[in-house]
Amino acid sequence: MSQKVLLSSEEINIILHRLACQLLENHIDFKDTVLIGIQPRGIHVANRLCQILAAEYGVKDIQQGVLDITFFRDDFRRGDKPLEATKTSINFLIEDKKVVLIDDVLYTGRSINAALTALQSFGRPAEVELLCLIDRRFSRHLPIQPNYRGRQVDAIQQEKVKVMWKENDGEDKILLINR
């Protein structure tokens, strides 16, 4: 198993700042916008973006939620491993809101498909956008593309893109692991 660093902590920070600016450009005061991090790893991206928006651009009180998609996935009973659920916490209605779904890695698009279905339980949003830190090109199973992407990478199926966060793994780093 070999691995190489795709992005360092500094590069991730620059990318997150750019993504925050792009969000700001489209949503300005975030009055009708909600950010939804997809469990388990999208929530870290969402948290960082909120921190940057609050600290550097003075946009505070952004409505933020976390969405677990386990019960909406299309591979229940299809894999060897059971699907284990995590917490969902969306304490507001998304009716008529602009929703930005946030995840770390966009790969087949199936998670996002599940997330779009799961979102329907919380109302009918005005629109839904997708932000992802890493977009793995040429690997989609579904016609899903991000509105905001951090970095586009080419990775073959045997490779895994692993996003590590300071709060979980000690440092911010993105690895390309060859299994």
Added chain:
Amino acid sequence: MAELSVNHLLGIKYLNEADIQLIFETADNFKEVINRSIKKVPSLRDITIANIFFENSTRTKLSFELAEKRLSADVINFSAGQSSVKKGETLIDTVNNILSMKVDMVVMRHPNPGAGIFLAKHVKAAIVNAGDGAHEHPTQALLDSYSIREKLGDVAGKNVVIVGDILHSRVALSNIFALKLQGAHVKVCGPKTLVPKYITSLGVEVETNLKKALQWCDVANMLRIQNERLDISYFPTTREYTQQFGVNKKLLDGLDKEIVIMHPGPINRGVEITSDVADSKQSIILNQVENGVAIRMAVIYLLAGKIKQ
């Protein structure tokens, strides 16, 4: 990744502590789901479940059916009253006929202890025991423990007394197994005639004085007198039973602490528990019913996950 150690839920006796924790953690997520405005998830859209009830039930049957529907499973219901069982069909034949209609899971209530275990050995489907005679009622015990955990933070170390007809109660037996597994202290309290002789071998204590039992406990789980199972007279009159083992407001106010009151239903108001106690803020009876749906969703979801395509 965690999964259940069993392929059927036949009784708490067959579970381990990790199983119970996994069911509770999964139920936490389902509880959030059933409090959404849209209370449904599509997980089990390719699973068919048969609810086979050879004995009367309101709450359990509704709760299972609702849990199954909230998971998007297809559901068929069967009550023995209107079936070929009356024409002499055996249990295995009845169930195998249902299974040949491509059913993946069977939820069964049966008057005979061990009916679920028997079925699990002989038919190809995941079996959930919804009560088998005086043996076990695992989902009730799980939702009872889950409700205690929700109310008091933890089950371990808590003092729980089960009051009433212990002899005929599957709820009592499953609760004893579940509570002991999670490290709670358990006492049973009831007329000596309705407490089985060897109950202490399960690690529980017997207390015949209700006041002392209530003074000791954090939680009192009140059981109904199962008149339909009382083949002989176990106590002189219902009135005398109520005097000795019924919980009323005065009794609770006389304790030096506030205890939690539970009841698996159906309540016989004025017999084992008075109305003012059943409807008081100490009672978590309706929370138990709400948690029942979440617990049953968790059990069905986790068992269905083990049915391979």
